[in-house]
Amino acid sequence: MKDKIVRNGSPEGKKPAKAKKVSTQMERKRLVEELDGLASQLCRLQWHMRCGMCGGEGSQTHHFFTKRAHGSTRWNDDGLIWLDFGCHIYKVHGKGDTETIRDAIINRIGQERFDALKREAQTIRKYTMDDLRAIKARLIKDRQDLICRQAEELF
Ligand SMILES: [Zn+2]
Numbered sequence: 001m002k003d004k005i006v007r008n009g010s011p012e013g014k015k016p017a018k019a020k021k022v023s024t025q026m027e028r029k030r031l032v033e034e035l036d037g038l039a040s041q042l043c044r045l046q047w048h049m050r051c052g053m054c055g056g057e058g059s060q061t062h063h064f065f066t067k068r069a070h071g072s073t074r075w076n077d078d079g080l081i082w083l084d085f086g087c088h089i090y091k092v093h094g095k096g097d098t099e100t101i102r103d104a105i106i107n108r109i110g111q112e113r114f115d116a117l118k119r120e121a122q123t124i125r126k127y128t129m130d131d132l133r134a135i136k137a138r139l140i141k142d143r144q145d146l147i148c149r150q151a152e153e154l155f
Contacts, residue, residue, distance in 0.1 A: 024129070031132045036067075038139040039075045045146050047082035052104040053091060058082040062092060064105055065121035072125040075135050077142070078109050078117045 040061040051058040063070075064079045073079045081101050083092065091097045106114045127135075 028129060028132070031129070031136065035075050035132065035135055035139065038136065038143065039077055039080060042077045042139060042143050042146065043080035043082050045143065045150065046077060046080075046108070049082065051084040051087050052081040052108075053083055053087040053100055056084050056087075058084045060085065060088050062088050062101065064098070064101060065117070070121040071127075072123045073117060073121040075139060076117060076120065077139075078113055079105070079121065081105055 043061045044058070047058060049058055050056065060083055062081050062083050063074065064081060065073045067074050070079075081104060083101075092101060102114075109117075
């Protein structure tokens with residue numbers, strides 16, 4: 001490895017540009033997965049672990065605005081709904097019943113916030129690593145605040 005660095009003419013002790021790029025991509029991928037996990041935990045709490053469609057016990061997060069087409073709202077919990085496997089896979093993805101979940105989300109956050117979410121979903125955003133780290137900090141804080149709020153409601 002060291003020989004290769006010297007042959008490529010890179011200064012010793014410095015990673016070649018290509019290796020650096022790959023490690024940044026991996027770090028980014030890991031961070032994105034972490035954000036998905038945090039957003040999902042937040043979603044689960046917000047829906048009190050119940051399926052937003054049938055009220056049964058939920059098990060997974062659904063993105064009302066898809067992750068792939070709407071990267072700008074991927075970690076915006078306003079657009080997430082907690083569902084059980086049957087509702088998620090058969091009703092939503094299988095039959096395309098998205099109006100029921102639109103209503104459930106609007107019922108939770110209100111029409112105004114839903115409209116703002118929709119506008120944001122149509123915005124193209126490119127995230128730097130620092131942006132992603134800031135989103136991580138925001139999700140952790142929101143999760144903590146929500147846990148505290150829900151605990152207070154219990155007592
Ligand atoms: Zn359900």
